[in-house]
Amino acid sequence: MKKTFRRDGVDLAYRDVGAGLPVIFQHGLGGDEAQVADVFPDLPVTRRVTLECRGQGGSGYGPVDRLSIATFAEDIEALADDLAIGPAVVGGISMGAALALRLSVHKPARVRALVLARPAWVSKAAPANMRPYAVVGDLLMRHSPEHARRLFDESPVAAELARLAPDNLSSLQGFFNRPDPVLFGKLLVAIAGDGPGVSESDIRAIAVPTLVIGHDHDLVHRLGDAQALAGLIPSARLCTITAKSQDRAAYRREFRACLSEFLESLA
Template sequence: MTGFLRRDGARLRIVEAGEGFPVLFQHGLGGDAAQVADNVAEMAGLRRITIECRGHGGSTAGDVRPFTIGLFADDVLAAADALGLDRFALGGISMGAAIALSIGARHPDRVAALVLARPAWLFAPAPDNMRPYAEVAAALRALPPDAARARFAASDCAAMLSRDAPDNLASLLGFFGRPDPPLTAELLADIAADGPGVTEAEARALDVPTLVIGHGVDHAHPVAFARALAATLPRARLVEIAPKATDRARHRDEFRAAVADFLAATLPLRPVTEEPRP
């Protein structure tokens, strides 16, 4: 099911699947609801909801600038309010994990559980692992897309990623083929310079059951970040899964299993049954 919410000049696309306990699950930078659906399987008794962030998927960019994780988090909360959701589980991949952490720290009373998958931030803005996104943004601002792609592909940054994190490199090269290069550059530059807006002390006080998912062979999502978050959040459990760069199918299967096991053990999931026919 798909719906839309208008907010601050933006038309936000809301994608839902299933019925039951609501789980708001957010995609990563450059992703959309399809990324979530690929990694979070439908479950009996679960209502999976993704609000595609401004400038992503079927959502328009709107008028508010700069793009920030806090702005995206406010959009998710506005969608939850519009849907009449007082309490929900919350999760996300990469940027989506930062959005989830931002909401969880500010509104822990509304969050039944957290899933922080492949975190790209701890607590400080503009971490070094986000620098390649800023380099892609700079290339797109300086040159037409094909020339910008060639410049980035020949850079020291691309050479490092080709060696250490080939999946990250493939993702970054994909940004050069997006239909609106100026908007893509704006999104990448703004989000790469931002952070969740959550302090370490606030994270230590976040008394919510939490699953943290991490893996290796990934420059954008250092496994050290996943381990550090799991050690900081008081009710967190860390699951390390197969790297996407080395075995994409196994990575997907282990991601899905980790999320499903955690949600089934944490949430009051009740399968939706059909009313008996007269």
């Protein structure tokens, strides 16, 4: 059952399940707690906490100018303080990986170990692979959801995704059904144009045990970015798994297996 945490006048939903090794594990852009639950292993030795970031899942938006990776990271830290969680394994998927990366650099005392799953950022802001999110966000801000969806489906961006990364396309098409489409569009544009706020030298200085999970056949979550992060972090191990677009069951099984082995080694 989700609970609610209030920060800066914004109600934020989160899930806190299990007992043992604390693991703060975050969803991707436009995702929610269910995205994490789908791939998180059923381990009796872990306590998994997932905050649904502003404008996503059951959480409110708050001020639009505060929609950023930095704000989301501050929200996570505030929730951890509220729950009296000390040093934890911190990780996430896509945007969640960027949040974990930011926390590991800017709040190292908070991070006992790091998990970067399907990363969409390395160090630079507004990477080219996040452009499809910005395209969808811009369309939602300027058109009705129905018209925006038609324009997107007819775009070169959608054609490229359909050919090379159908799972990315399916995820983006689902965004046109969201409530508060203009606000959600602003969220997509803001985060797609943002970054984790770290440098390559910051990443090289990360000293905690790190697991990087990546796969191919994905234009947003590029295997090259996972490989780059694994190469920069001295203690990192790269686990390459099957892409969702190839075999969703294998993706889920292999993701859980990689994460389970890593967490059990820590617990």
